[in-house]
Amino acid sequence: MSQKTHRGTRVVHAGLPQAKQGRPFNEGPTFASTFHLSGHTDNADFQYGRFSNPTWEALESGLSELEGGETVVFPSGMAAAAAIMSSLVVCGEIIVLPADGYFATRAYAEEFLVPNGVKVNLVSTPELLKYDYSDVRLVLIESPSNPLLDVVDIKALAKRVQSSGGLLAVDNTTLTVMGQRPLELGADLSMSADTKALNGHSDIVYGHVSAKDPVLLERVRLWRKLAGNIPGPMESWLVHRGLATLDVRLERMVSNAQQIAEFLHNHPSVKWVRYPGLPTDPSYDVAKTQMDHFGFIVSFDLGSPAQADQFLQSCALIFEATSFGGVHTMAERRARWGTDDVPEGLVRLSVGCERIEDLLAAIDKSLHP
Ligand SMILES: Cc1ncc(COP(=O)(O)O)c(C=O)c1O
Structure with missing residues (x-):
């Protein structure tokens, strides 16, 4: 749908297939671990259930349009956060996380990245613009932060982090893509726990990551494929249904x-x-x-x-x-x-x-x- 149409209209239609006589507005969930695939492995759009799925892709296309960057869906917000941290940072590099953000993001880094040689520095949201980002590979912030709702100027922070060669990722869970678009503000990655308002009915755990740079997103997608951290088709379909009323x-x-x-x-x-x-x-x-x-x-x-x-x-x-x-x-x-x-x-x-x-x-x- 045209970018000129109001975002509140676009969200109702986001990710729906082209209207086709006799077909539903959205296709139902595709439950498949494997797909017909004769000959060369490139001969079909879908090959195996851990690699891709039409129901994920419908939701991803809707979220990509709204976020302004390509999107990969995950079975939880933490899977989305873990995918960013695990796929983009290696031993010897530094991650900055919010000292005042969702505790499990810090806990994941401390339990699983620090023992593998990643350095984790915690900075509170009001201090983020004063911090020196030299040698920092990834900054993953929340704005507004959960639970104290502090906000950082994302445009200014993106400039500071990127000018020292780092990446800025924004956890946008507390606002959703309808309230703030980190990629438009200059962040490299935007993520969300769609468990919260994006699905909105307290019945599904889900998440996604979006990025402008397809190379970055491919790393995140590869992590999903190889770690097998994939969402179910039913959950994906229900989140897509919830998105329409966001x-x-x-x-x-x-x-x-x-x-x-x-x-x-x-x-x-x-x-x-x-x-x-x-x-x-x-x-x-x-x-x-x-x-x-x-x-x-x-x-x-x-x-x-x-x-x-x-x-x-x-x-x-x-x-x-x-x-x-x-x-x-x-x-x-x-x-x-x-x-x-x-x-x-x-x-x-x-x-x-x-x-x-x-x-x-x-x-x-x-x-x-
Ligand atoms: C800001 C924020 N990010 C990430 C998460 C993790 O999401 P999930 O519980 O879907 O793994 C939460 C969960 O409360 C959250 O509040």
Whole structure:
């Protein structure tokens, strides 16, 4: 579809086959470990289920159009992150990861790359632009970061990292491709845990990596093929179905999140709120220059674990669960995992598609039990 068409229209049609008399709008999932292949191995588009699959390719073509770079899909967000780190960095090279980002990305690097001679340096998101990137091979950031929602100027960071010969990869999970396009901002790679808002229904674990440079993407694709870290056709088809409503879901989620952030900002029981859409937030100025929306996550401090637990247990409309980005509003006291450097009373709230009046009433009631 023409690049002139609104992105919110393109996402509805992204990756669909050409309209054909008597065929469905999208083909169903192809369940195949092997494909008919006579003679030379190049004689067919598909040869073996670990190499490629038509259902992956339909979703990849839709995501490639939206991301502005070729895309490879993965069975989880962590598989996408591991693919980037494992395929593009070798022994003796340096990776910079966010000290304040999703903990499993750091844990993967520390468990599986450091013992193989890769050096991992942790830098917090607000410090990224001050860091010296000489000799750094790969910088994998999150902006906004999960869970504290700090934002870095991606254009400026890409220039700094690339001018010293490194690669910048951006984990775009908290916004999705509808909220920010790292490749357009100059990053080398964009990745996402599509488990979250991109699929959006809290029923699938999935991920993808996109890159402008086909040589980089081929390395990532080769890692998928040789490590066998491949998604199932059914999951791929369902993520593709979810993608069509991404813009509509986000419209409601982001508008709800803005109103909830403003409400919490003025609430006496709340010590502080982080939301990039609050003009008082440290992320606001940069966020509005590079993000199309401010996201659906609101993080706030209720002062103590007891206050946070009390809030979560008394708010019937909010599911207490880890993860974010689904149509159902969910929240958790993030420090309960012991993996993030966050205040004990911090609640990460992922705002869903319910009506705002009901959400505000439920939150207000739970803050005054
Ligand atoms: C920012 C971010 N990146 C990556 C991941 C990993 O995604 P998955 O759980 O699909 O492996 C998560 C999961 O919470 C995340 O929050």
